[in-house]
Amino acid sequence: MSKLDLIGSSEKFRAVLDRIDMVAPVDSAVMIQGETGTGKEVIAQAIHQASPRRHSPFVAVNCAAIPSALLESELFGHERGAFTGAVAQTMGRFQSADRGTLFLDEIGDLPLDLQPKLLRVLQEMQIERLGSGRTIQLDVRVVAATNQDLWRMVQYRKFRADLYFRLNVFPITLPPLRERKDDIPFLVEHFVQKFARRQGKSIDCIPEEIMEVLVYHDWPGNIRELQNVVERAVIITKGPVLELQVAELMAHSAGSTAIKTLADAERAHIVATLEATNWVIGGRHGAATQLGLPRTTLITMMQRHRIFRETSAHPAETPELRAETYDRFFVPVPRARSQGSCSVQEPEDTDRVYQQSSPARRTAGGE
Ligand SMILES: Nc1ncnc2c1ncn2[C@@H]1O[C@H](COP(=O)(O)OP(=O)(O)OP(=O)(O)O)[C@@H](O)[C@H]1O
Numbered sequence: 001m002s003k004l005d006l007i008g009s010s011e012k013f014r015a016v017l018d019r020i021d022m023v024a025p026v027d028s029a030v031m032i033q034g035e036t037g038t039g040k041e042v043i044a045q046a047i048h049q050a051s052p053r054r055h056s057p058f059v060a061v062n063c064a065a066i067p068s069a070l071l072e073s074e075l076f077g078h079e080r081g082a083f084t085g086a087v088a089q090t091m092g093r094f095q096s097a098d099r100g101t102l103f104l105d106e107i108g109d110l111p112l113d114l115q116p117k118l119l120r121v122l123q124e125m126q127i128e129r130l131g132s133g134r135t136i137q138l139d140v141r142v143v144a145a146t147n148q149d150l151w152r153m154v155q156y157r158k159f160r161a162d163l164y165f166r167l168n169v170f171p172i173t174l175p176p177l178r179e180r181k182d183d184i185p186f187l188v189e190h191f192v193q194k195f196a197r198r199q200g201k202s203i204d205c206i207p208e209e210i211m212e213v214l215v216y217h218d219w220p221g222n223i224r225e226l227q228n229v230v231e232r233a234v235i236i237t238k239g240p241v242l243e244l245q246v247a248e249l250m251a252h253s254a255g256s257t258a259i260k261t262l263a264d265a266e267r268a269h270i271v272a273t274l275e276a277t278n279w280v281i282g283g284r285h286g287a288a289t290q291l292g293l294p295r296t297t298l299i300t301m302m303q304r305h306r307i308f309r310e311t312s313a314h315p316a317e318t319p320e321l322r323a324e325t326y327d328r329f330f331v332p333v334p335r336a337r338s339q340g341s342c343s344v345q346e347p348e349d350t351d352r353v354y355q356q357s358s359p360a361r362r363t364a365g366g367e
């Protein structure tokens with residue numbers, strides 16, 4: 001596991017690890033379900049690594065990435081001359097995975113006409129290369145993954161029920177990152193060190209306010225999105241203190257599918273509009289006009305949602321909305337269990353407001 005750098009210790013993630021431990025030693029088919037970027041492929045590799053097959057190949061096939069006309073020969077192989085363009089004999093991924101694990105990724109995209117063939121191979125553990133009458137006996141453990149609702153696809157006859165049941169012997173559902181926020185600080189630490197090492201940098205301080213923004217974000221793209229954001233943050237960081245363009249993250253949040261309530265959506269829409277108008281509220285091109293609201297109504301809504309502008313060096317000070325132009329904004333975030341490796345002086349009141357980046361505060365406590 002450590003070789004795979006599987007980070008996480010939240011209850012939900014530990015439940016996933018328990019299921020890996022249960023199923024790895026046996027040869028049963030596993031179906032991994034989860035939103036994009038939740039780690040389906042790394043979990044498939046973890047199952048392989050924890051299984052007695054770990055010294056044999058782990059072969060991945062992305063059913064969505066291979067044109068359907070080629071998928072059959074990609075899976076089962078072909079003889080030379082089996083079809084136009086088959087200039088040489090090809091082994092096929094099933095045979096490559098013999099004695100190991102075959103990972104059928106994006107299984108929901110497997111064409112319907114190929115599904116009965118796959119079922120037959122899984123049941124008999126025998127393949128015939130295209131253009132060959134010879135049967136090859138195999139020993140392959142199959143792990144499949146999808147981010148689609150496969151059962152619904154079965155109901156709509158987009159996926160065969162018999163294949164569904166054959167693959168879904170032991171389901172593992174990966175929780176989205178927003179449901180295991182406890183893991184975010186550890187993942188952030190891990191990715192910061194990983195990318196800093198790669199980029200030849202030394203970053204030893206993750207400001208607490210940055211960590212809290214990262215914990216607060218909903219991460220519709222899950223761990224992959226977090227990883228990309230941290231990689232970008234490491235690229236722009238010049239010193240030992242991690243820098244992050246919070247505004248960019250918030251702008252993405254505005255369009256996030258993870259927005260839960262009408263109030264969340266309203267708040268995100270206001271922030272996005274303010275961003276778009278460069279924090280100009282009034283006037284013909286201001287945010288209020290864009291939103292079809294009187295200026296005073298928008299200000300009231302900003303106060304209600306606690307979208308503040310910076311008016312003093314102390315970001316915890318409740319600002320008054322005096323000017324019309326905002327070059328920075330603060331967003332209140334709930335108190336999170338942050339693992340920031342350098343801490344920031346906590347203000348007395350609980351309703352904190354945070355800024356994009358402020359070197360003075362970022363290094364506080366970390367120097
Ligand atoms: N628990 C974890 N700890 C550390 N890194 C992880 C973890 N889970 C996933 N990752 C990283 O997140 C990225 C996305 O993981 P992966 O490709 O396995 O997701 P996926 O669910 O297959 O995504 P998609 O549905 O888009 O194919 C990878 O770079 C992977 O290394």
Ligand SMILES: [Mg+2]
Pocket residue numbers: 040041105
């Ligand atoms: Mg994947």
